[in-house]
Amino acid sequence: MQFPVEDIDADELARREALFGPLADTVRELIDVTIRSEADEDTILEAAQRIRDVTKRLNDRRCEGGFGVRFTEHGHMMTWGNAVSGLRNAIAPPLVVEQAADGGMCSDFTLGAAYEGPPGLVHGGVCALVLDQVCGMAASTAKPNLTGTLSLRYRRPTPLGPVRARARIDRIEGVKTFVVGELYDADGNVTVSAEGVFILPAWARGR
Numbered sequence: 001m002q003f004p005v006e007d008i009d010a011d012e013l014a015r016r017e018a019l020f021g022p023l024a025d026t027v028r029e030l031i032d033v034t035i036r037s038e039a040d041e042d043t044i045l046e047a048a049q050r051i052r053d054v055t056k057r058l059n060d061r062r063c064e065g066g067f068g069v070r071f072t073e074h075g076h077m078m079t080w081g082n083a084v085s086g087l088r089n090a091i092a093p094p095l096v097v098e099q100a101a102d103g104g105m106c107s108d109f110t111l112g113a114a115y116e117g118p119p120g121l122v123h124g125g126v127c128a129l130v131l132d133q134v135c136g137m138a139a140s141t142a143k144p145n146l147t148g149t150l151s152l153r154y155r156r157p158t159p160l161g162p163v164r165a166r167a168r169i170d171r172i173e174g175v176k177t178f179v180v181g182e183l184y185d186a187d188g189n190v191t192v193s194a195e196g197v198f199i200l201p202a203w204a205r206g207r
C-alpha cells in the first residue's frame with residue numbers, strides 16, 4: 001500500500017480544504033435535489049446538459065484511480081476520497097468523527113434522501129458503512145487496523161435525519177482489536193449495534 005506525501009504546508013492545506021470542501025458540499029446538494037426535485041421537464045433537461053458540461057471541464061485534469069490516503073510534509077493525513085468522511089467525496093454524508101470522553105469515537109451527522117432504504121429509513125448497508133468507519137477509527141487511533149469481521153444487529157429502524165454513531169475499543173488481543181459501536185436515532189434510542197474485529201495487517205506490522 002502506498003501513502004504519497006504531498007509537498008504542501010499548512011496554508012496550502014487550508015487553501016485546498018476551502019476550495020474542495022464547498023465543491024463537494026454543492027455536489028451533495030445536487031445529489032439530494034436530483035432525488036427530490038419536482039421541477040418541470042425543460043428545467044431537468046437543461047440541468048442535465050449543464051452538469052454534463054461542467055463535468056467535462058472538471059475531467060480535463062484528474063488523478064488516476066482513487067484519491068488514496070495522502071500525507072502533507074508535516075504528517076497531516078488527507079483521506080479526502082473516503083466514502084464516509086472524505087472532504088472531497090460528495091457521496092460521503094460526510095462524517096466529522098471526534099474523540100469521545102470515554103476515549104472512543106463519536107459523530108453526529110444527518111442522513112438525508114440519498115441514504116434511504118425502506119421509505120423514510122436509512123438503508124441497512126449505509127448503517128454498516130457508517131459503523132465500519134467509526135469502529136475502524138476507534139480501533140486505529142494508534143495503528144491502522146483493517147476490518148476483519150463486522151457483525152451488526154439491526155434493533156429498530158433508523159429514521160432519516162439526525163443520527164449519532166459511537167464506537168470504542170472493548171479489548172486488544174495481539175494484532176486484533178475488538179470494537180463495539182452503536183447508531184442512535186434522534187431520540188437517543190440504539191437502532192443498530194456493532195461488534196468488530198479490526199486487524200493490524202501483516203504489511204503494517206513492521207512499520
Ligand SMILES: CCCCCCCC/C=C\CCCCCCCC(=O)SCCNC(=O)CCNC(=O)[C@H](O)C(C)(C)COP(=O)(O)OP(=O)(O)OC[C@H]1O[C@@H](n2cnc3c(N)ncnc32)[C@H](O)[C@@H]1OP(=O)(O)O
Nearest residue numbers: 132133136137140144146147148149197199201202204207
Ligand atoms: C503504516 C501506514 C500508516 C498509514 C495508514 C493509514 C490508513 C488508515 C487510516 C485510517 C483508518 C481508519 C478508518 C478505517 C475504517 C474503514 C475500515 C475498512 O473499511 S478496511 C477495508 C475492509 N477490510 C479489508 O479489506 C480487509 C481485507 N482482509 C485483509 O486484508 C486480511 O485478511 C487481514 C488484514 C484482515 C488479515 O490478514 P493478515 O495476513 O494481516 O492477518 P493474519 O496474520 O492472517 O491474521 C492475524 C490474526 O487475525 C485473525 N484474523 C484474520 N482475518 C480475520 C478476520 N477476517 N476476522 C477475524 N479475525 C481474523 C487471525 O486468525 C489471526 O489471529 P491470531 O493472531 O492467530 O489469534
